[in-house]
Amino acid sequence: MRQAATRLVKTTVLVVAALGVAGCTQVVPGRPVAGASVAKGSVDPSFIKGTDGGPIDRLAATAITDVETFWKQSFPETFGKQWTPLSGGIYSVDTADKQAKPPPCTEKASDVEGNAFYCPSADAIAWDRAALLPVLQDRFGDAAVVIVLAHEMGHAVQRRMGITPEAERRDPARYPTILTEAMADCFAGSFVKWVNDGKSENLDIGSDTLDSALGALITFRDPVGTSAGDRSAHGNAFDRVSAFQDGYQRGTKFCADMSVENRAFTQKAFTSVEDRDNGGNLPFQEMLRLITPDLDAYFKSVVEAGGKTWTTPQTKATEQEPECSGDQGPIAFCPTGRTIEIDTAEELPELHAEIGDYATGVLLAGRFGLVAMSVLGVETKGEKAATSALCLAGAYTREVFTRGRGFGLSPGDLDEAVQVLLAYDYAARDGVGGATVGPGFKRVDVFRSGVFEGIGACGLS
Incomplete structure (x- = not known):
C-alpha cells in the first residue's frame, strides 16, 4: 500500500x-x-x-x-x-x-x-x-x-x-x-x-x-x-x-444521536515502521507514476459499467499551466483526444510539497472523472459537470480508502484532500474552466458525498 x-x-x-x-x-x-x-x-x-x-x-x-x-x-x-x-x-x-x-x-x-x-x-x-x-x-x-x-x-x-x-x-x-x-x-x-x-x-x-x-x-x-x-x-x-x-x-x-454504532471514522494509524518514519509522502513524480494507472483502471470500470468502451487517456507533462481547454488549473482535461495535461514544472509540484501527495491525487482524479464523463456522454461543461467531476474524485477516494491491498490511502490523505479543496477550486472546475463549485465549504461537501455514497451520488445517469 x-x-x-x-x-x-x-x-x-x-x-x-x-x-x-x-x-x-x-x-x-x-x-x-x-x-x-x-x-x-x-x-x-x-x-x-x-x-x-x-x-x-x-x-x-x-x-x-x-x-x-x-x-x-x-x-x-x-x-x-x-x-x-x-x-x-x-x-x-x-x-x-x-x-x-x-x-x-x-x-x-x-x-x-x-x-x-x-x-x-x-x-x-x-x-x-x-x-x-x-x-x-x-x-x-x-x-x-x-x-x-x-x-x-x-x-x-x-x-x-x-x-x-x-x-x-x-x-x-x-x-x-x-x-x-x-x-x-x-x-x-x-x-x-x-x-x-x-x-x-x-x-x-x-x-x-x-x-x-x-x-x-x-x-x-x-x-x-x-x-x-x-x-x-x-x-x-x-x-x-x-x-x-x-x-x-x-x-x-x-x-x-451520534454513537459508535452509527458513526464511522476515517482516521487510522500508520501500518509500518517505514511508513511512520518517512511520513508516507511519495515524491511528486513517483506519485504520478503510481496513481495514473490506478485512476485509469478505476475509471475504466466505471465506464464499462455504463456500457461504454474506455480508452486509456494520454497524459502529457507541460512546463506551464495547461491551456488545452480553458483555465482548469495545473491539471487539465483536454476534450480533443481526451487527453490530460499536467503542469510538472511549477504550481502542481509546489502544491504537492506544501499540502501533501494526495492534493495531487484529488486534482488528477477530478480530471480523470471528466474523461469518464465524456466517454459516457455526460456533459463536461457547466456547474453540474464541475460538481460531478468533484464527486467522482470522492468516489475514487472511497474506492482506494476501502482497499485491503495494492494502491491505497494512508494516514493524512483525506486531510490533504480537505486542505486542497478549501484553498483551491481546481478539482471542481468543469471541462473548460468556466464553471466551478464554491465556496470551499460546498466543495468539501460534494467531495464527501462521493466518499460516503460512491458513484451513485455523482449524477452520471
Whole structure:
C-alpha cells in the first residue's frame, strides 16, 4: 500500500485527560484562510471572569452570548427539557501573566496556554486570550473564535445529556473521545447554520466566512498517524469537517444521536515502521507514476459499467499551466483526444510539497472523472459537470480508502484532500474552466458525498 503524508507539523496537546478537561487544541501551521469580521454588535464582557475588557474578550463574550441563546432555543426542542446555564462561569486567562489566577481544572494559568476547554467538574469554559484566540483571529478571522467557543459549549451540552467523565470512564467503548469530539463539532455546525440563517442577534457568519470557519477547525486535528482508537484521539481533519457539516445540514438531533454504532471514522494509524518514519509522502513524480494507472483502471470500470468502451487517456507533462481547454488549473482535461495535461514544472509540484501527495491525487482524479464523463456522454461543461467531476474524485477516494491491498490511502490523505479543496477550486472546475463549485465549504461537501455514497451520488445517469 502506498503511504502518503502531510508536511504539517504538530504541536503538543496542552491539557491532559487526567485533568478532566475537554481540551481541544492541536494547532498546526498551514495556509491562512482570510476571514472577515462576523460580529454585528459587541457584548459587554464583564460577565467573563478575568477579562481585560479588550477586543478579543468582547468577541468571545459576543460568541458565548449567542451560543447560549441558541441552546436556550434548541435544547428543549432536541432533548425535551430546558437549558441550564453554565454554573461554573466563563474564564479568560492571560497566560502571559505568571500571576494570573488559574481557572477550574488547572493548577496555574500557564496550563491554559494555547488552549480553550470545557471543565466538566466545574461546568465552566476557559480560554487563553493571549496565545490562542488572537492567533486564531489573526489567521482565520472572527469565525475561528466563534467556532472554538461553540465547540466547547458543545461539551457542556454533552454533560447535560449525561455524557460525563464518569460515564466515559465507566464505558469508554460507548463514549470514546473521538466520538464526543465529533459530537461537539457537530453541535458547533448546527449553531453556525442558525447564525447563517440570520437568527443570531449579534453574529453574522455568511457563506463567505464558512471557509475560514473550516480552515480554523482543521487546525485542531490529530497528528497524522493517530489511531481512531487512541484514548485521546480528537479526529483527523476529514472527520472533524464531516461532523461539522453534518451538524450544519442535519441539526442538533442528528448530533445528539451520534454513537459508535452509527458513526464511522476515517482516521487510522500508520501500518509500518517505514511508513511512520518517512511520513508516507511519495515524491511528486513517483506519485504520478503510481496513481495514473490506478485512476485509469478505476475509471475504466466505471465506464464499462455504463456500457461504454474506455480508452486509456494520454497524459502529457507541460512546463506551464495547461491551456488545452480553458483555465482548469495545473491539471487539465483536454476534450480533443481526451487527453490530460499536467503542469510538472511549477504550481502542481509546489502544491504537492506544501499540502501533501494526495492534493495531487484529488486534482488528477477530478480530471480523470471528466474523461469518464465524456466517454459516457455526460456533459463536461457547466456547474453540474464541475460538481460531478468533484464527486467522482470522492468516489475514487472511497474506492482506494476501502482497499485491503495494492494502491491505497494512508494516514493524512483525506486531510490533504480537505486542505486542497478549501484553498483551491481546481478539482471542481468543469471541462473548460468556466464553471466551478464554491465556496470551499460546498466543495468539501460534494467531495464527501462521493466518499460516503460512491458513484451513485455523482449524477452520471
